[in-house]
């Protein structure tokens with residue numbers, strides 16, 4: 001049990017006065033989503049904008065900093081603020097306005113993607129960008145400017161945000177849109193909660209004509225096959241994602257399954273009102289009709305090592321090969337939220353948890369770069385257990401991870417024995433990604449160093465962001481563990 005009096009401030013920038021003691025009963029241990037790091041914070045769960053303003057005032061009075069947390073699904077330390085105040089915004093979860101005629105919706109930041117799609121679906125709309133899990137909040141998605149399996153088509157979620165209200169640490173709220181306070185609009189989206197707190201976000205939903213998607217799956221023998229498939233289907237697909245076997249070597253390097261999906265055009269679904277009903281989208285609680293999904297992570301646990309995941313990856317690949325190319329009509333929720341099929345699957349990784357490393361690389365260099373990264377992981381005895389390939393496009397947001405190229409997300413199991421080895425591998429991979437003109441994604445990051453951030457973002461961009469931060473947060477109230485780790489010092 002950690003006592004309040006034991007907590008020393010680790011924040012340099014907000015130390016005009018020594019920190020005062022906050023109520024000990026607010027102390028909670030908060031973990032990174034991947035479980036590989038944690039810290040203790042004073043956690044508050046405001047329900048109104050006025051309460052957020054009061055908490056900013058409290059932080060100022062107490063000489064503490066404030067970090068923001070949505071669903072806490074960032075893999076690393078982006079939504080953590082050790083030894084300081086953390087606002088968990090999930091109770092700010094009201095739908096403020098919905099217009100089923102034009103698909104515009106205004107929400108509080110704690111509304112989850114799950115609530116959002118369930119709210120709009122029966123009116124014939126779907127969120128234009130969704131993440132691989134539906135438990136993320138809209139505030140957290142805007143804070144990281146998340147992307148979906150349609151990133152090259154639709155860009156990140158920020159491309160569909162029409163306007164937002166941002167509360168700054170002074171308690172003042174400003175309205176921002178591409179035209180109004182545009183510099184803050186393009187920096188706060190993807191600004192990982194460092195400029196202020198979104199208290200209201202207005203988004204444009206996408207019109208759909210069915211609760212189903214046409215989904216095609218095909219196994220590819222290697223990276224060449226993967227990339228060729230993506231490029232051949234970019235123009236005619238709404239979504240594409242590749243799942244790769246990071247254990248495969250030689251000619252099979254980068255082999256795996258590709259899934260692509262298309263919306264159904266008007267009139268293609270004979271029963272759209274039925275397929276857009278929520279019970280049609282429901283993800284079953286059972287696997288194969290008999291096995292409760294809630295225990296599957298336990299069954300997965302013995303396989304969460306190099307041999308076990310080698311076996312799983314091979315099994316999945318051979319099953320795909322035997323089945324051949326497949327086509328199904330699948331509910332939206334089933335296609336998008338595959339990672340929600342097995343509740344608590346991350347627990348299978350054991351007590352050390354996992355981290356994800358997701359570099360973004362220009363299309364000209366992506367294949368060679370990813371081959372290099374896969375090789376390196378194998379050479380170091382650290383093949384990653386889950387590998388996901390996506391296509392992206394550039395965007396206008398200041399701290400963007402987007403570019404005209406590909407990303408490859410890699411999940412690494414962390415143990416006491418391999419922790420330092422994985423960190424060293426990440427440093428080596430950083431150099432390879434930087435040399436290829438690549439970028440990184442803070443939502444997934446646990447290992448980035450300040451010099452790497454400067455290298456991919458550019459000093460000018462960082463200076464611009466710091467300038468805006470000074471304007472919105474002149475007293476340096478807003479911080480997180482991520483901020484201190486990667487950007488904390490000038």
Ligand SMILES: Cc1cc2nc3c(=O)[nH]c(=O)nc-3n(C[C@H](O)[C@H](O)[C@H](O)COP(=O)(O)OP(=O)(O)OC[C@H]3O[C@@H](n4cnc5c(N)ncnc54)[C@H](O)[C@@H]3O)c2cc1C
Nearest residue numbers: 070071072073074109132137139140143146147193198443
């Ligand atoms: C299983 C899984 C699958 C995922 N799939 C994808 C994917 O497909 N694509 C993708 O892009 N990402 C993906 N992610 C990452 C995830 O979508 C992002 O980390 C997202 O930001 C998480 O949302 P959250 O509500 O949990 O936010 P948190 O992780 O709690 O916070 C994210 C950031 O937003 C800030 N923030 C939170 N609320 C506010 C607010 N009201 N105002 C201002 N800033 C705020 C926080 O300070 C933090 O910096 C995935 C994560 C998991 C665990």
